[in-house]
Amino acid sequence: MCGVVGIVGRNPVNQTIYDSLLLLQHRGQDAAGIATSYDQFFSMYKAHGLVRDVFRTRNMRSLPGNSGLGQVRYPTAGSSDSVDEAQPFYVNAPFGITFVHNGNLTNWRELREELFRIDRRHINTNSDSEVLLNIFAHELQRASTGVSLDESAVFEAVAAVHRRTRGAYAVIAQIASFGMVAFRDPFGVRPLCLGTQETEQGVEWMVASESVALTGCGYTFVRDVQPGEAIIIDEDGNLSSRQCAESPRLTPCLFEYVYFARPDSLMDGVSIYDARLHMGEYLADNVAKSLRLGEIDVVMPIPDSSRPSAMQLAARLNLNYREGFIKNRYVGRTFIMPGQAVRKKSVRQKLSAIDMEFKGKNVLLVDDSIVRGTTSRQIVDMAREAGANKVFFASAAPPVRFPNVYGIDMPTQSELIAFEREPNDVAREIGANGLVYQELVDLQRSLRDLNPAMTQFESSCFNGEYITGDVDAAYLDRLSQTRGKAALAQASLNTGADDR
């Protein structure tokens, strides 16, 4: 997952882009970058690290201009080591384009080959985003005539991108001397929304992965970019949009609602916070069916993301709700850290137990999801070390059994704790006395309750159904051979640690 943002403003935008990236930091912790446009020239700065570490005053000063874009990266292609794969990307032809992307293409290797053989374009990294940019650039070149560019050529180029690419993409691009273009794949797997604000100098626009980036910077949320749609905002702030996909169909990623997005965001008509409350209610009903409620003394969340679900679950079951784990606010999200060894170490650095909440009690720990089991394994241990009697566990998401190929870095099935394990086996594996998972239909219901128009979901990591139709067993096998193996090699190189 990554966070993307683009602004067409009336005043210098470097600081607002920085501020919005801070609001999107939870979507990517590996690298950050900003590109701005001033007087026909682009300026760009990107580096490894968190937003606050990447940009120094001198870097900010080198980013002039009233429009620009930015990204925080969580790699799903290539690696976290290469700064060349950090975003934004830039190509000089045609016109000059800077580009940011959230998502993951499933056919990027084929496209890279095609770009080289047919389109005569060289791709210099292992990033699928560089491939996507070059496909867009090539189609823009094809659709435009001469040195001038008009809106219909841009819409035509986006339509061609939709035809050639497979996978998930929420994109913002800036074309020199033309303006900003934002588009979303025909399934709308990854989120993208539009906001505006009036200034004395005129209207300003912002496009971002999550609404919290808009509202947190003083913009008003206008609407989501529709699946398949492209929005153009020219340099004078005029906005136009067109549906560029043949059969767009909103199929958002369920994991955005479970874990990735901030609870204070609104995404495709659904409040993330409210969705998590609903998940807690459905999960409560499942807990009531599966565990003896009289045996549970207290419900506890695993900070941060599970809080709304855990709170609502406790309320619905009339059980005590306590905060037994304290989170170190200076440690980031562990799931999106690169490499298992660092993730494992960070759980202990991030969370510590308040002994008095555990002593002699039977506790029900609630997390939003269990993916590799890195967190749950250690948390159950910590609860026992703190003196808990019985430790039960509940997950607001169903078992994660299949790799994700649309922007979440879980390429290998065998790294998933629920792979080839029934819930009882997973409970044993994490050392819990009992484990209750959310049912997939209930997770889907949690969102549909809030937006009845949301009828389809990208649920592949739960049910193995891949919406783009090009992902089969052979594809997954190849993915685990390449990306999964590379990650394992890196983890053991770093620490000699085992891979659990």
Ligand SMILES: O=P(O)(O)OC[C@H]1O[C@H](OP(=O)(O)OP(=O)(O)O)[C@H](O)[C@@H]1O
């Ligand atoms: O089974 P795992 O592989 O450990 O993955 C799942 C855990 O990782 C995430 O937490 P994270 O620390 O990333 O972020 P949070 O503070 O938002 O909960 C998620 O909320 C779960 O706690």
Ligand SMILES: NC(=O)CC[C@H](N)C(=O)O
């Ligand atoms: N998580 C993402 O959206 C990643 C974007 C892109 N695939 C990359 O690896 O940089």
Ligand SMILES: [Mg+2]
């Ligand atoms: Mg968590």
